[in-house]
Every structure is written in structure tokens, then in C-alpha cells.
Amino acid sequence: MNSSEFRKYGHQVVDWIADYMGDVQEFPVRSQVKPGEIRAQLPSAAPAAGEPFEAMMHDFKNIILPGITHWQHPRFFAYFPANASPPSLLAEMLMGGLGVNAMLWETSPAATELEEQMVDWMKSMMQLPTSWSGVIQDTASSATFCAVLAAREWATGWQVNETGLRDAPKLAFYTSSEAHSSLEKAVKMAGLGRAAVRLVPTGEDHAMRPDALAEMIAEDKANGVTPAMVMATVGSTSVGAFDPLQAVGDIARANGIYFHVDAAWAGSAMICPEFRPLMAGIEMADSFVFNPHKWMGVNFDCSLHFVREKDVLIRTLTILPAYLETREGETVTDYRDWGIQLGRRIRALKLWFTIRSYGVSGLQNMIRQHVAWADELAETIGAEPDFEVVTKPNLSLFTFRYIPDSKSSAEHDAISDQLLQAVNDDGFTYLTRTVVHGRPVIRFQVGPLNTTEDHISAAWRRVAEIARRLP
Numbered sequence: 001m002n003s004s005e006f007r008k009y010g011h012q013v014v015d016w017i018a019d020y021m022g023d024v025q026e027f028p029v030r031s032q033v034k035p036g037e038i039r040a041q042l043p044s045a046a047p048a049a050g051e052p053f054e055a056m057m058h059d060f061k062n063i064i065l066p067g068i069t070h071w072q073h074p075r076f077f078a079y080f081p082a083n084a085s086p087p088s089l090l091a092e093m094l095m096g097g098l099g100v101n102a103m104l105w106e107t108s109p110a111a112t113e114l115e116e117q118m119v120d121w122m123k124s125m126m127q128l129p130t131s132w133s134g135v136i137q138d139t140a141s142s143a144t145f146c147a148v149l150a151a152r153e154w155a156t157g158w159q160v161n162e163t164g165l166r167d168a169p170k171l172a173f174y175t176s177s178e179a180h181s182s183l184e185k186a187v188k189m190a191g192l193g194r195a196a197v198r199l200v201p202t203g204e205d206h207a208m209r210p211d212a213l214a215e216m217i218a219e220d221k222a223n224g225v226t227p228a229m230v231m232a233t234v235g236s237t238s239v240g241a242f243d244p245l246q247a248v249g250d251i252a253r254a255n256g257i258y259f260h261v262d263a264a265w266a267g268s269a270m271i272c273p274e275f276r277p278l279m280a281g282i283e284m285a286d287s288f289v290f291n292p293h294k295w296m297g298v299n300f301d302c303s304l305h306f307v308r309e310k311d312v313l314i315r316t317l318t319i320l321p322a323y324l325e326t327r328e329g330e331t332v333t334d335y336r337d338w339g340i341q342l343g344r345r346i347r348a349l350k351l352w353f354t355i356r357s358y359g360v361s362g363l364q365n366m367i368r369q370h371v372a373w374a375d376e377l378a379e380t381i382g383a384e385p386d387f388e389v390v391t392k393p394n395l396s397l398f399t400f401r402y403i404p405d406s407k408s409s410a411e412h413d414a415i416s417d418q419l420l421q422a423v424n425d426d427g428f429t430y431l432t433r434t435v436v437h438g439r440p441v442i443r444f445q446v447g448p449l450n451t452t453e454d455h456i457s458a459a460w461r462r463v464a465e466i467a468r469r470l471p
């Protein structure tokens with residue numbers, strides 16, 4: 001494809017995306033295809049000769065699109081949001097056009113320096129310690145993996161990096177029973193085994209119980225196990241619970257344990273001063289991650305990973321073969337040493353465009369509206385005779401159950417699940433499930449950029465209507 005063809009097709013693609021942004025609500029939110037249906041339409045082997053762009057676009061629309069779940073749909077209330085704002089998409093395109101690998105300062109100084117500046121902007125937007133450093137990773141899972149590796153090295157005096165695990169002490173990693181599975185995955189990837197993970201019980205509010213954490217640490221120490229890391233969550237995946245950072249941080253500090261905080265979803269809300277108290281004590285953390293790609297409008301992927309002492313992270317991950325040495329050496333930041341992979345994209349460009357386009361107040365307003373609308377909907381559902389709000393809104397996430405009088409309480413779990421399936425098969429809106437105190441519930445989180453109050457009430461009316469039609 002030459003540059004004039006690229007220009008022609010590029011305009012077509014931008015037009016298609018702009019139309020999609022306007023029309024997305026015409027699609028069923030969750031893809032309605034059956035397993036294997038898409039693959040069956042794809043040729044079994046790659047084409048020997050090049051094909052015209054028109055043929056690719058035709059197949060994209062006719063084969064791929066029906067198999068897409070529309071995360072940008074204004075009635076997408078499942079999981080957490082993955083907003084792809086128009087300014088971030090334009091930055092994504094520029095980033096791809098430049099085709100840069102920002103692994104070293106020298107391989108694109110602007111990429112590194114913009115990233116450093118975006119880290120500073122975010123620190124001030126979220127009232128984080130000015131002394132912290134930071135890096136943009138792809139996902140929260142990667143940041144948490146880096147934190148686990150740093151904690152492993154911290155706890156063993158960088159011994160595992162040198163000689164492996166054979167002579168290393170037994171380590172333990174603590175997090176709440178509500179924490180995201182990325183911690184367990186990271187511990188497994190770090191070669192420490194699932195058995196090294198301690199799930200600390202939670203209280204009525206689904207937050208980690210500091211007393212239980214302290215007991216588990218004491219027990220491990222008494223048994224010759226070295227506590228390596230505590231991970232607290234700000235806004236848990238299931239119900240949006242907030243662990244008490246101050247109390248957990250105090251325990252971590254008193255025991256010399258690495259303290260990581262995962263705020264993948266809720267972190268974005270911390271740009272609103274009124275929500276900031278939800279992470280009081282964050283300054284105790286050794287590292288902290290949140291995803292602007294969830295609730296701050298930056299298209300996937302963009303995960304902010306802050307560290308109290310950058311040297312701990314860098315010492316854990318650094319490798320310097322001769323072919324990566326540069327004249328600037330340690331006088332500049334080489335982000336290659338701050339994450340898992342060597343090659344890096346210029347994700348800071350997406351963050352920069354997004355923040356500048358909406359302004360801090362634009363992003364704050366979006367989040368405030370989502371929280372207010374979730375509160376209103378939870379109140380409406382709570383007033384309905386056949387429904388029960390199980391967990392009240394934490395920011396913009398709450399859970400509810402369908403408990404019709406016409407069914408016995410033994411049948412309520414099944415009918416609530418049946419309602420969720422019927423709603424998602426219908427396609428008008430998309431909700432997901434979790435389990436609270438052993439019983440299935442339906443999650444509702446308000447997060448899409450283009451959602452209005454009308455989308456929320458229309459979605460709720462459809463859920464109630466589908467419930468009435470269930471046998």
C-alpha cells in the first residue's frame with residue numbers, strides 16, 4: 001500500500017469509526033454469535049497474493065463486526081469500562097504512524113520525557129506524593145507482576161535475581177479474598193507458587209480486615225516464612241470494596257513488608273477531591289497502579305504504575321547488554337528497565353491528548369455523573385418489590401438480585417442468574433455476574449463515556465420487563 005492509497009483508505013477508516021461512534025447503540029451490546037461461528041467464515045490459509053483493501057473492509061464489516069461485543073456502547077454496564085475516547089484514538093493513530101519503539105531515551109527522547117511529564121500531571125491530579133516516580137505499563141496485571149518481582153527481590157536482598165529460588169527463604173504474599181486474580185497469577189509467574197498467596201478475610205464491607213492480616217503475618221513469621229508483600233485494593237473488581245490503606249500500610253511498614261496498591265478501576269475517580277479520602281493512606285505505598293484505560297477515557301492500553309523508590313524497581317528488572325548502551329547513560333530515564341518487555345509504545349501520547357481534550361474538569365464531571373447516576377439507579381432498584389440491592393454503590397458500582405415473591409427463596413439464585421442470561425441474550429444492555437456471600441448477584445457499573453441518564457433508565461426498564469416475562 002503506498003502513501004496515497006493509505007491516505008484514501010485511512011480517510012475511509014476514520015469515517016467508518018466516526019459513524020460507528022454515532023451508531024454503536026444500534027448493535028446488540030454483547031455479541032450474539034455462537035462459538036466457532038466467526039472462525040468458520042475465515043479462510044483456512046493465508047492468501048498467496050495481496051488482496052484489495054475493499055475486500056478486507058468488506059470482511060471486517062460482514063464477518064468480524066457480528067462477533068464484536070460493543071464496549072463503547074452507552075448501555076455497556078458489564079465488567080468495568082474500557083473507554084476509547086476520540087482524542088485518545090487520534091493519538092493512538094499518530095503513535096502507530098510514528099511506529100516508534102520507545103525503549104530508551106535515545107530511541108525517542110520525546111516519548112520518555114512526555115511520559116515523565118504525564119506521570120507528574122497524574123501525581124498532581126490525584127494528590128500523590130511529589131517524590132514518587134512512575135511509568136506507563138500496558139496493564140495493571142503487568143504492574144502488579146513488577147511489584148511482586150520487586151517485593152521478592154526486596155525480601156531476599158536481591159538474592160533470587162542472582163542465584164534463583166533454590167536457596168531462597170519461603171515467601172508469603174498477602175491480599176484480601178476479594179482482590180483481583182492478577183496477584184495470584186503474578187506470584188505464580190514469579191516462580192513462588194500459588195501456596196505463597198495468603199487471602200486475608202474481609203469484613204461486612206468486603207474490605208481487608210487489618211487484624212486478620214496482622215495475625216496471618218505473625219503466624220507466618222513464627223513458622224519461619226518471610227512476609228514479602230501486601231497488596232491492598234482500592235475498588236475491588238467484584239463489588240468495588242476499599243481496603244483501609246492506612247491500617248494495612250501501618251502493618252506493612254511495621255513488618256518491613258513491600259506494600260502495593262491496586263486501584264485499577266477506582267483510581268481514575270481519585271482525580272475528584274471528594275473521592276480522594278477513599279484512598280487515604282496511599283502515601284504509605286511502595287507502589288500503586290491504576291488504569292486510565294478503564295475510567296479515564298484513554299483507549300486500551302494505558303496503566304499508570306507509580307513507585308516510591310524507582311531504584312527498587314529498576315534494580316529488580318535491569319539488564320544492560322552492550323547493544324543497548326547509550327552515551328547519555330544514567331543521566332536520562334531509560335524506561336526499558338521499568339517493566340517486563342523491552343519494546344515500548346508511546347502510551348503517554350494518548351494520556352496527553354485525552355487530558356488536554358477534556359481538561360481535568362471534563363474528566364471529573366464525567367466520573368461525578370456516573371457516580372450520581374449509579375446512586376439514583378440503586379435507589380430505584382432498591383424500591384422495587386421483587387429486587388434487592390445487595391451491595392450499595394461503591395463509586396459507580398453496585399450489585400442486585402432478582403427475588404420475586406412468586407418464587408421460593410431456594411429458587412432465587414437460579415432465577416437471578418436466569419434473568420442475567422436473558423438480559424444479555426436480548427442484547428439491549430450488558431451486565432455481568434459475581435458472587436456475594438456465596439450467592440449470585442448482578443453487577444451494574446456505570447462507566448461508558450457516552451452514557452446518559454436516559455441510557456441507564458432505558459436499560460433498567462428493559463431488565464424489569466425481561467424479569468416480568470420470565471417463566
Ligand SMILES: Cc1ncc(COP(=O)(O)O)c(C=O)c1O
Pocket residue numbers: 080138139140141142180182233235236237262263264265291303
Ligand atoms: C481491581 C483490578 N485489578 C486488576 C485488574 C486487571 O487489569 P488489567 O486488565 O489492566 O491487567 C482488574 C481488571 O478489571 C481489576 O478490576
